[in-house]
Each structure stands twice: as C-alpha cells, then as structure tokens.
Amino acid sequence: MSTKPFVEAIETYAQDIVDTVREPLLMLDTNLRVQSANRAFYETFHVSPNETERQLIYELGNGQWDIPDLRTLLEDVIPASSVFNDYELEHTFPIIGRRVMLLNGRKLRAGSHAAIIVLAMEDVTERRRAEADFRAIETYAQDIVDTVREPLLILDKTLRVQSGNRAFYHTFLVSAEETENRLIYELGNGQWDIPALRTLLEDIVPKSSVFNDFELEHDFPTLGRRVMLLNARKLQAGHHGELLVLAMEDVTERRRAEEEVAKAKEASEIANRTKSLFLANMSHELRTPLNAIVGYSEMLQEEAVEQNLESFDSDLGKINASGRHLLALINDILDLSKIEAGKMELYLESFDLNALIDDVASTIQPMVVANANTFNIVRPADLGRMLADQVKVRQALYNLLSNAAKFTHEGTITLTAERHRMDSSEWVVFRVADTGIGLAAEKILRLFQDFTQADASTTRKFGGTGLGLALTRRFCQMMGGDVTVHSLPGEGSTFTIKLPADVSEAKMESSEPASESSGTLNVGNRSTDPLPEPNTCVLVIDDDPAQRDLMRRFLTSEGFCVRSARGGEEGLRLARQLVPIAITLDVMMPEMDGWSVLEALKADPALSGVPVVMLTMVDDSERGFALGADDYVMKPVNRRRLGKILKRYSCADPPCPILIVDDDAATRGLMRTMLEKQGCIVTEAENGEAALASMELNRPSLIFLDLLMPVMDGFVFVDRVRQRREWRTIPIVVVTAHELSSSDRRRLNGNVEEVIQKSGRPADDLQAQVSEALKNFGVFTSTPLPL
Amino acid sequence: MPRILLVEDNEMNRDMLSRRLERRGYEVLIAVDGQLGLEMAREESPDLILMDMSLPVMDGWEATRTLKTAPETRHIPVIALTAHAMSTDREKALEAGCDDYDTKPIELPRLLGKIEALLGGTEKTPVGDATP
Numbered sequence: 001m002s003t004k005p006f007v008e009a010i011e012t013y014a015q016d017i018v019d020t021v022r023e024p025l026l027m028l029d030t031n032l033r034v035q036s037a038n039r040a041f042y043e044t045f046h047v048s049p050n051e052t053e054r055q056l057i058y059e060l061g062n063g064q065w066d067i068p069d070l071r072t073l074l075e076d077v078i079p080a081s082s083v084f085n086d087y088e089l090e091h092t093f094p095i096i097g098r099r100v101m102l103l104n105g106r107k108l109r110a111g112s113h114a115a116i117i118v119l120a121m122e123d124v125t126e127r128r129r130a131e132a133d134f135r136a137i138e139t140y141a142q143d144i145v146d147t148v149r150e151p152l153l154i155l156d157k158t159l160r161v162q163s164g165n166r167a168f169y170h171t172f173l174v175s176a177e178e179t180e181n182r183l184i185y186e187l188g189n190g191q192w193d194i195p196a197l198r199t200l201l202e203d204i205v206p207k208s209s210v211f212n213d214f215e216l217e218h219d220f221p222t223l224g225r226r227v228m229l230l231n232a233r234k235l236q237a238g239h240h241g242e243l244l245v246l247a248m249e250d251v252t253e254r255r256r257a258e259e260e261v262a263k264a265k266e267a268s269e270i271a272n273r274t275k276s277l278f279l280a281n282m283s284h285e286l287r288t289p290l291n292a293i294v295g296y297s298e299m300l301q302e303e304a305v306e307q308n309l310e311s312f313d314s315d316l317g318k319i320n321a322s323g324r325h326l327l328a329l330i331n332d333i334l335d336l337s338k339i340e341a342g343k344m345e346l347y348l349e350s351f352d353l354n355a356l357i358d359d360v361a362s363t364i365q366p367m368v369v370a371n372a373n374t375f376n377i378v379r380p381a382d383l384g385r386m387l388a389d390q391v392k393v394r395q396a397l398y399n400l401l402s403n404a405a406k407f408t409h410e411g412t413i414t415l416t417a418e419r420h421r422m423d424s425s426e427w428v429v430f431r432v433a434d435t436g437i438g439l440a441a442e443k444i445l446r447l448f449q450d451f452t453q454a455d456a457s458t459t460r461k462f463g464g465t466g467l468g469l470a471l472t473r474r475f476c477q478m479m480g481g482d483v484t485v486h487s488l489p490g491e492g493s494t495f496t497i498k499l500p501a502d503v504s505e506a507k508m509e510s511s512e513p514a515s516e517s518s519g520t521l522n523v524g525n526r527s528t529d530p531l532p533e534p535n536t537c538v539l540v541i542d543d544d545p546a547q548r549d550l551m552r553r554f555l556t557s558e559g560f561c562v563r564s565a566r567g568g569e570e571g572l573r574l575a576r577q578l579v580p581i582a583i584t585l586d587v588m589m590p591e592m593d594g595w596s597v598l599e600a601l602k603a604d605p606a607l608s609g610v611p612v613v614m615l616t617m618v619d620d621s622e623r624g625f626a627l628g629a630d631d632y633v634m635k636p637v638n639r640r641r642l643g644k645i646l647k648r649y650s651c652a653d654p655p656c657p658i659l660i661v662d663d664d665a666a667t668r669g670l671m672r673t674m675l676e677k678q679g680c681i682v683t684e685a686e687n688g689e690a691a692l693a694s695m696e697l698n699r700p701s702l703i704f705l706d707l708l709m710p711v712m713d714g715f716v717f718v719d720r721v722r723q724r725r726e727w728r729t730i731p732i733v734v735v736t737a738h739e740l741s742s743s744d745r746r747r748l749n750g751n752v753e754e755v756i757q758k759s760g761r762p763a764d765d766l767q768a769q770v771s772e773a774l775k776n777f778g779v780f781t782s783t784p785l786p787l
Numbered sequence: 788m789p790r791i792l793l794v795e796d797n798e799m800n801r802d803m804l805s806r807r808l809e810r811r812g813y814e815v816l817i818a819v820d821g822q823l824g825l826e827m828a829r830e831e832s833p834d835l836i837l838m839d840m841s842l843p844v845m846d847g848w849e850a851t852r853t854l855k856t857a858p859e860t861r862h863i864p865v866i867a868l869t870a871h872a873m874s875t876d877r878e879k880a881l882e883a884g885c886d887d888y889d890t891k892p893i894e895l896p897r898l899l900g901k902i903e904a905l906l907g908g909t910e911k912t913p914v915g916d917a918t919p
Binding site (some may be wrong): 287288290291292294296298299302325327566 | 799804874
C-alpha cells in the first residue's frame, strides 16, 4: 500500500480537526505568510480564503493585523521559544471593533512540511468585560459595606469571619488581620464569645435565614458595657458559598436616651401635678390674706361712715378697691392656668338674665363714674333666663364692661342684651359698645391672646394682666359661644358675646340626671333631658362630679349617649331603668363602693349581662374579674383605651343595625321590608358564618335568626355569639318555620330571648311579632322573655 | 335676735364676719372646725349656719351632710361659704345639702340678703327649743 493516500488522509483529518475548532486559527509559514486558516477564522473576521492565504499576516484585511505587539510576538518571541501562551492583545479591528484576543502560538514541524506557526486566537472581550463588571460589583459591594456606619461582619457557614467592614474595625479597635479567617468567638481575645450570641448563631440562624433586632447587652473589654442590636441575613454569594452578614448597631446611647426621655416624661408629669397642686394651694394662700384686707377695709369703711370720718372712708375705699383688684388679677391668672391644664369646668345653672345684668351693672358703676362716663343698658323686660355657668357669664360681661370703662373718658358705654333665634336654637347676645379710643385692625388680631394687651404701654397706663379678654373668649367658647369685636381707632369699640341660651343643649348633649337630693337652690332643672336613644347609653357611676363631667364630655364626643349616677344606689336604680350598653364604675366611692355595686349588678339577672368596666386607682384586676367585671381601666383614665373598650360593647358605626340571619332570600327580603318600615337599619347574612363576619364589622342591636341554614346553622351561631363577652347582651330572636323539639329548646335555652313561628301565619301576624320584638328589645326592656 | 352659727377656721375671717353681723343685730356663735360646728349646732340649735367648706378636723361638706341627715338639725338652713369660682366646691356644697352658698370675699349686702331670705322662711316653723 502506498503511503501517499495515507498521508493525504491524515492531512484531511488534521484539516477537519482544525476546521472543527471553534476558535480562529491561522497557520503561518516561517515567513509569516498565511498557509491556511480555519473556518472559524474566516467567520470571525468576515474574510474569504482568497483574501487570506499566502498573504503576509500583517497585510491581512488592509493591514488590520499589523499590530506592534503581534510583530513583537511573531518576530521576537516565537523564534526564541517556539511556544507562547495566553498572550493578551487588545486591538481595534476595523470590522469587528475593539477586541481583546488571547493568542496562543506553537511552532510545529509536521513531517515533510516546513515548520509552521499555529496561531490560535481566542476572543475574550466578553469574558474580560464580565470580569471587569464583576470586579466593579465586588468593589461596589465592598464600598457599600465599608460605607455603612454600623459594624458588619461577614461570616461563612462555619462562623469564620470572611471580612469585616471599616466600621467594625473602627468600632472594636481591631485590624483586618486580627479578624479575618478567625472564628467569631475568637475575636478580640474571645470578647465575642457571648452565650446569647452562641444561641443566636447556632440555634436561631440555622433555622431561619433572617433575624431582626436581636438585642444583646454585653461588657466588651474594649468598649465597656454596650447594648447591641444584631441583625442578620443569610446570603448565597456565588463561589463564596453561603454567607452570613451580621450587622451590629450600638444602641447604648439610644437606650440611654430613651430611658432619659421616659424619666424626663415622668418628671414632667410629676412637675405638672406639683404645679397644679401649687396653684390650688397658692389660690387658697393668696386669697386668705386678701379676704382679710378686703373685708377689714370694708368693715372699717362702714364704721367710718357711721362716725362721719369721711377722709378715712375714702382712703379705706382705696385699700378695699386695690385689694379687690389684686384678687381679680390672681383669679384671672389662676383661671387661665386652669383652662390650660384642662381643669376648668362649667357649672351650669339656670339664672335670671336681668338680675345678672343689674348685678354686673352695680359692680361696674364705680369704674364708670371714675372716668366720668355715662352707662346705658338697653334690654327687653322679658329677657328671661339662661342655663349657663353664671359665674363665667358674669365675669365675661364684667371684663368687657371694665375694659370699656377703662378706655373711655367722658363718653358713653352701652350694654345691649337680646335674645335671638338662630339655627333653631336660642341665643343670648350681649353687646358692649363704648365711645372710647378704639382699636386699629392689627391690634384687634392680638386682642384675645393671653397676656397680650393691645399695646405694651397700655399695661403701664391702664393696668391689668391682659388676661381679661383671653379669659372672656375662652369662657364663651367653653359654653359653646364666642366673643367678637368691631372697632375703629377713635370711634370706639363694640364687643359682642353670643351664648346659647341653654348651654347644656349646645355643649353637652346629655347632662347630669336630676338630683334626688332636696334643698338645692339655683340649680337648673335637668329633668327635661330627652329620653336617650335606645341601647346606646353608657352609664357612668362615679362620686366625683369632675370625673363624671369629664367622662360625659368624652363619651358624648365618642358618640355615646351618657347617663351618670353619683353613687352606687342611684347607679343601680338607673341601670335597672336604662339597661345601658355598658357601665363604667368607679371603685372608690363613699357609702357603697364599686365592688358592692358590681356584685349587685352581677347578681341581678336583668343586668348581669351588661358589661361593666371598672375604673380604679389601684390595680386589683383579679378581684374585679372574679366579681364579674368585664374590663378594667386604671385611673387616670386613658380615654382612647376606654373608648375602644366601650366600642366593643356597642356598634362601631351607630345607629346599630338589626341583623337578619336566614338562608332564604325571600324571607330576608320580607323581614327587611318590615324592619325598614319601622325605621331600622338592616343587615343580612345568609348563614351563621356570614353573620359572625358581619358582626365583627358592626355590632347589631338585635338579631333575627333562622335555625336551619347551610354552612353554620342557628344553634352553632348562638353558641358562638354567646361565647363573646361583648356580644352576650345582644338579644336573639329565633324566627323558624319548624316546631322546635324539646332538645332544640334545651340547646337554645337561656341563649335566645324569643321564638317566632314564621310558618302558617299571615304576613301581618309576623309583622306584629317582629314589631313586638323591636319594642321589647329595641327600647328599655331588659327582662329576657321566657321561651 | 336671730342666732347665727359661724363655722370658720380662719381667725380674721371669723372676727370680721362676726363683728359685721353683730353690728347688724345678729347673735353670732363661733366654731373653728367642722366637728365643733356640728356639736354646737346640736347643742345650741342656731337659726342659721354659715359654713366654710375647707375646715380642719371635719370639712364643711361632711359636717353639712351630717347636719342634714340628723332629725334634730336637718331644719337649720346652711349657707356654704366657698372660694371664688370653685364650681366643684359649690356643686359639692349643694350636693351635701347646703341651702345656699356665697363666695369669698364676702359681699356683705349680698350675704345679708341670703341670710334674711332663709331666716324669713324658717321663722314660720320653729323647731326645737325656743331661742332665749
């Protein structure tokens, strides 16, 4: 066999291999002329064999391979070593653009062939770019880590430190060398070997990939006692494997600050109480000697008049007037601080307006005379009475009149009083007009501010605290009215007070129930209260009138109707009469204390279901719950909490709806029509489960319940409703088409108030029963009807 | 001569008010705290009591409540003397059973008006021992 075909076969074979190789190859002779190239070369550089073979490499593609580095390689490196590896060449090729090529070269001698140079080119542009990107990302990540101001440690799975950030080294005063590749527990002479940290890293972290805000308090040798907040994330970090990033936040200062804030808050509360107490004491201490000054000077004045000692009379008059003035100033300051502390209360009484005006007029007369003014009163004879805080109305009027008298000389002061009907309510309007110095617009703006007089020089010239008008306005606003002013400089001023004729109507929707105690004088008759809306009333039992007043205002503003009782006896009587949706009960009361009242309430079958919230100074919740209290609020009462508790027992969005639970849409429709005719708000549910869901949203005041329903039947529903403390008082009326078996009745016994048979009855008969139920449960009936 | 029991712990107030009342023809009995006031009211059965509210030993509210629950003293009118604008004091006074109240510093003509109104009402139905 001739060797020639064999050699040809091998050459073909070699060429096939060369063509299969995916990286471009060039075969050069020793003169650096291209002998051949592989397919990958032609494809990569978009050239044909004709343009390539037998060409000098540097001439290829219009000289695009004439690269100085390549010349060095081919002309200096290859002849010397016959091999070169991974020579990286970055070059802009006209056709394919800027590329990074990795060149490998071999000088080969293949049998009879002359030596050839095989030049393999690998285009690593993409790889280099990716590597650069990756490095950038790593740097970026490291930069972030270093920038983070809280110390970070990056641990591997074995809890060895991979790296820490700058903040870590800085905070713990250690170097990277002392830290990296060490077990976390070994760091800083074992200062991180903390049992809590071991638990965290070895028990908690393996089970969850994240933990937040693990608080660790520890004595670090380098730092001292610190509170650290640890946060951790487990990460999969490519070739780094699973890493744990542990961030440590030093919250020592924050905790300290929080403690200080809490302490400061407590201190300020104490200070505030002390201030209130101080004011109350000061009021007494200042008034007592002033009373003596005022009283004795007045007494001596009387004697001086009797003995015709006129010069004494006028001097004693000055002492007396100054004493009264000082007293008035003290009272103003105390009143304002009371208003600011939220402690000012209204004491409403019914009084005769003309008598009040006469009284104020006689008080103001000396001031009017002092400036040679004329004082006119314009009023109808039938001005009638008003229900308001008489002392405050008097003070407001007095303030306006004394200002007018002070700032007017040889002029006229006119007090006009009228009744007006506005927006379907009665108003009393007082107008004080003077012909005095008047006020410029910019001064009017400051007029009602505390401690502000129209002009600082006014204080020197006219005296006063500058509180009179501020107090007047606050008083008027407390009573649901206001005071306004109209004035022009040089043309006098007119101040107008508008107050509701019945402040209790305007300000407080419900007032104290009429007192049973006899012998009260001048106390407004409060028995004219409209009857409360059914089933929205909360009964407040408290002996302290201030507390009752506070609760009434707050609960009224929360949308409850409020009745109050000043003691246990009255409370029990009212509870029986009203059957409130809830009772708030003060523990410390004279005569009958809250515990006894609670016992009596819970012993009365008609009232035992009414939720009772105990209000107390001392935490004695166990006793309360043992006696059947439903909730417990410490004094001073956190109003929001109380409001929330009481809302649980009423509906969130009054008027409370009536709930119809029946799977038959036609029956629901019929019932709805009947109920809406009676003015009820109706919600429907097609089974027990849907009913419970609807009750979560808004507590109904009455439930009409079918028994046989899919999903959750009426029996289960009743059980579920009665399990909830705040739902226990909702009356349930069963409306059923079936005769109840005795076992059915047993199951329902005590848990439903009434059963209506709906089958075989004309619709108007059902209507009558539904109306009857509404009457029974919508209004003041408490006694559950027997089945 | 109508007899008024003045229950007041402040010496100057007591002195002042008693002198001014005496000058207007009243006989004034004095007690310096609530407890003594209560005892004197029982023993002397005055025609009217002027009761300060903040008193030592037993305060005015408590003394009034006790007076108003005892059959032998229930009929005696009590005028509470309270500090300025202390609405809670006044309310408490009326709740305790006081027949009227007046504020300090005393406006004598106003107080006299109230005294006369209450005395006028009780003179028709004298109860207990006649006053000497």
